[in-house]
Amino acid sequence: MPPGETPADPSRSWPADATLADVGEFEVIEALTALFAQGEHVEVGPGDDAAVLWSDDDQILVSTDLMVQDRHFRRDWCSAEDVGHRAAAQNLSDLNAMGGRAHSLTLGIAAPAHLPLAWLLELGRGFAEECALAGASVVGGDLTRAEELVVAVTVLGTCRIDPVLRSGAEPGDVLALAGRQGWAAAGLAVLSRGFRSPRAMVEAYRRPEPPYAAGPRAADAGATSLVDVSDGLLADLGHVAAASGVAIDVRREALAVPEGLRAVAAAMGGDPLDFVLTGGDDHSLAATFPAHVDLPEGWTAIGTVGAGSGVTVDGTPHEGAAGWTHF
Template sequence: MSRPRPLVPRGDPADTVRVVGEFGVIARVLARSGTAAAAEVGPGDDAAVVRTPDRRVVATTDVLVEGRHFRRDWSSAEDVGHKAAAANLADVAAMGARTTALVVGLACPPDTPTSWLEGVATGLADECAPQGAAVVGGDTVAAAPGSTAVVLSVTALGDLGGRAPVLRSGARPGDVVALAGRLGWSAAGLAVLRRGFSSPLAVVSAHRRPTPPYAAGQVAADAGATAMCDVSDGLLADAGHVAEASGVVLDLDRAALVRACLEPVGPLQQVGSALGVDPMAWVLSGGEDHALLATFPRKARLPEGWTPVGLVRPGKRGAGVRVDGVEAADALAAVGAERAGHVHFG
């Protein structure tokens, strides 16, 4: 493993938010924001106007706080933009929808280099472009006096394309639990960075720029998925949300998870061996990969990109998550994990 090199921008001290001013910052950021196909009125007025062919709007918001969700010495500005967009686009995908537009709020210290904000805008635009989406508006404000942290709030709008939204509450006993995307990579990358290293690059890059399977959400909805969620806080934690909302038990198959997430042998095992961690701990409790977890009727044919990893069982003794029939807490203890996933106020 190699030591990381600082990614904090140096920049021209005269080219900061304080010097350029709000409208100067906005102009520079918008120059890199791209174009949303659904935008009838883009940035420049009091509000944007976005077409809604479906006549329904999927809306979601994520807030990224420097020091908690990203660090400027670990991630480039472009990385932060990609990550902020991905968190929202994945939530929209988990409803079976496609993102059409983003609105961004930013609070930053006055000495923040404008080049850094331009980098964030580039990352946002590049992550959104394949979806035909872009930033269509937002706001900027100075951080609280004395604060050195950047706060980035992103709201995404999405279109269902005539589909019914796939909720967390639709799982039924007998359904198949399936996974699209990868698990544990971002958590492994975070573990590497926390120890002062920057390799293997595969897992570090996964933490800096997650790669959610956006298209899998619409495909799952078309295939009859009964419930779905974005795995942002950890597999067991987010599966628990589905179980609770549906009043069922999601019984995950450990062998299937190993096949889906740890075979063939690769970076997760390499990092686990180097750090003395069972990589299954990252698979079960690691967040920010933004994989999608869904349930499908047992006789349904799983669409391409989806892998079966368990079954839905009746919640006679209460809703919850198990691994091979074992309660989640015991499954976590067996792999040395302390929590089922990210705790936002822990």
């Protein structure tokens, strides 16, 4: 579709329960790509052997992430639109965590033949909406058949200034956090016990709201390290501590614990701070700043960087898991 054109309704000619097998590969791709409006930087969007993009920067940021049904999402817990939002958010957040901005994404889908077209198009709509929030276009993709639903996303973007790595934290820096943290983990805990409230926590799991402005702002302000919290706050701070060769201490009392988190923890007999310390699905950002820097908008100091190694909470190693791993 040429840049700027409005997508037509792609599902108009199919019954509501048509599956991918009913519709066929090429028509599914056509219906899906019709959802993806192309930004001005896109010379050739979906449909040729490759997409062709213009960049005003000679630096390219690229990251890729997979999501697997029943591992990263459950179709009875999330709508297709939620899954689309989450798949895009997870990748957009990776560029946010370099201080960058995304301009383009590709969307690869391996899907069972019996998947309804309507479900896939809803996923596409959610994906496109989340990309639009970050100002990025869906420029290409792939669709293939599989037994299990897998969503494979790659995101491209740029930094206006030098990207902020995990390896630059220095003793004396301030540790800061941007975005909601622990909400999605609490929402997931609620859903996995068969409940649907507190609604704010469940919605935070279904549709994270990564702080897309916070990454570039941190870079502009001179952040020394930056990471997105996708494995769990303590686990990801562990990556920063290891890459930077420093010790990081989180101050418990500096962490925001909203009423919804308290309610979930009370219902389950746990500590609400555990969600904050080990949750990953919010795609918040953690950064370190030199002590003299005024923290930019959206950032809150939550700890300190010192000499040494490892991550502590109020000076003590945290008991229990720091996050989760895939194998």
